[in-house]
Amino acid sequence: MTRLFYILLLIWGNTLALKAQSTIDPLPIGKAAPVLEFKDMDGKQLSLEHLKGNVIVLNFWNIGCVGCEQERETLNKLSRSLSQQPIKFVSITMNKKEKMSTWLDKHPISYEFVSNVDFMGIAGPSFFNYKCMPTTVVIDRKGVVRYNQCGPIVGPKESKKFSTLLTKWQ
Numbered sequence: 001m002t003r004l005f006y007i008l009l010l011i012w013g014n015t016l017a018l019k020a021q022s023t024i025d026p027l028p029i030g031k032a033a034p035v036l037e038f039k040d041m042d043g044k045q046l047s048l049e050h051l052k053g054n055v056i057v058l059n060f061w062n063i064g065c066v067g068c069e070q071e072r073e074t075l076n077k078l079s080r081s082l083s084q085q086p087i088k089f090v091s092i093t094m095n096k097k098e099k100m101s102t103w104l105d106k107h108p109i110s111y112e113f114v115s116n117v118d119f120m121g122i123a124g125p126s127f128f129n130y131k132c133m134p135t136t137v138v139i140d141r142k143g144v145v146r147y148n149q150c151g152p153i154v155g156p157k158e159s160k161k162f163s164t165l166l167t168k169w170q
Helices: 003-022 066-081 097-106 155-168
Strands: 037-039 045-047 057-063 087-093 110-114 137-138 144-152
Touching: 057 066, 066 087, 066 155
Parallel strands: 057 087, 087 110
Antiparallel strands: 037 045, 057 137, 137 144
């Protein structure tokens, strides 16, 4: 019985390793970011091209994600405090416009916003394939990915640390 358990564990581990190897992050640190385009809540095309020359902070999140909600106010404060610098924030969520309109009335976001983006590959293959929320990606002024982390940026200490990184990459 024990031997069968170890064999099954080995097979399961190899399956997970193969799956992890086949999932390549499209925004790896140190590499140039590809051209990314989204539609905003009004159906207008949003391209990162219009943000070129700025540090770009992409924040992938979803309603119901506790860490995402904790992080929202920190990112709002950062976007406001850095608004005079060449640093632009973009909020990216899987939620649809109808759900977001009501939610945003109670929980405003003070920077650009893109909804209805399947960044987890739920409806099929996804360019991003992020399985963790929130995920924050920073692209520097030259278009190179400098930061790609899962987990919320919460509180004054983390906010200051993140702000220092953002200003360093301008």
